[in-house]
Amino acid sequence: MSPAPAILSPPDFLAALNASSRQLGLFRYLGDISFFIKARTGHYMAANEAFAHLMGYRRVDEILGRTDYELISPILADACRMDDEQVMTTGESIVNKAELVPHNVLSVGWYATTKLPLRDRSGLIVGVEGMTREFKAARGASGPYPELSTIIDFVEQHYAQRFTVDDLAREAGLTVRTLERLFSRRFSMTPFAYVKRVRLNAACRLLSQSALPIAQIAAECGLGDQSYMTKEFGRLLHTTPQVYRDTHAL
Numbered sequence: 001m002s003p004a005p006a007i008l009s010p011p012d013f014l015a016a017l018n019a020s021s022r023q024l025g026l027f028r029y030l031g032d033i034s035f036f037i038k039a040r041t042g043h044y045m046a047a048n049e050a051f052a053h054l055m056g057y058r059r060v061d062e063i064l065g066r067t068d069y070e071l072i073s074p075i076l077a078d079a080c081r082m083d084d085e086q087v088m089t090t091g092e093s094i095v096n097k098a099e100l101v102p103h104n105v106l107s108v109g110w111y112a113t114t115k116l117p118l119r120d121r122s123g124l125i126v127g128v129e130g131m132t133r134e135f136k137a138a139r140g141a142s143g144p145y146p147e148l149s150t151i152i153d154f155v156e157q158h159y160a161q162r163f164t165v166d167d168l169a170r171e172a173g174l175t176v177r178t179l180e181r182l183f184s185r186r187f188s189m190t191p192f193a194y195v196k197r198v199r200l201n202a203a204c205r206l207l208s209q210s211a212l213p214i215a216q217i218a219a220e221c222g223l224g225d226q227s228y229m230t231k232e233f234g235r236l237l238h239t240t241p242q243v244y245r246d247t248h249a250l
Helices: 010-019 049-054 073-091 146-158 163-172 176-187 193-211 214-218 226-236 241-248
Strands: 034-040 044-047 095-103 108-119 126-134
Touching: 044 049, 049 226, 073 108, 073 126, 073 241, 095 241, 108 176, 146 163, 146 176, 163 193, 163 214, 176 193, 193 214, 193 226, 193 241, 214 226, 226 241
Parallel strands: none
Antiparallel strands: 034 044, 034 126, 095 108, 108 126
């Protein structure tokens, strides 16, 4: 997928941007929530400081007028652009989608991202506005379901070990069916899909920050062997562990 074309700023888009940007007054004080607005071309038109820091920059003006392809790896930029296109084409919001977001230490984290279509006065979709926050931020990921906080903490502490969805349900004091329903409602994924993402994030961190053999990383992160980890990298990150290491090694 190629980068977005040159930016366009018609009056109706600027009006929509100004109306939406009024929210920045509030979002400036919510350090655990990163807020952004993109034009249809993919260029960032507004953001709060939390989002700039998340992308690895000190100031908001360092990312304005630029696209994801200028700020993050092409692999992650492609995924962001696909979601943006989906929102702008269908007019339907993406709510609390779990996705990888780069950290400024060349690692990645899993965040819950919401994107809405940005419309001009006539109702025409002229861009995307959204927010993202880390799963654990301010315990906000679990929302009104404190049982999920228990699961999030358990997985963070024991992801290297083998356990089942039954084990997670017992840890939270829920039935498997109830646990799966809550995860689907809050994260749009199954409990074990979340576990895989935590393990994958741990693997990304070790790949970028250590010289451990890939097979050893797979074992230490609960991903079984190198073959299985490579399969999961291809499915979720569209790359291989070795390519990720070569790209992100510190």
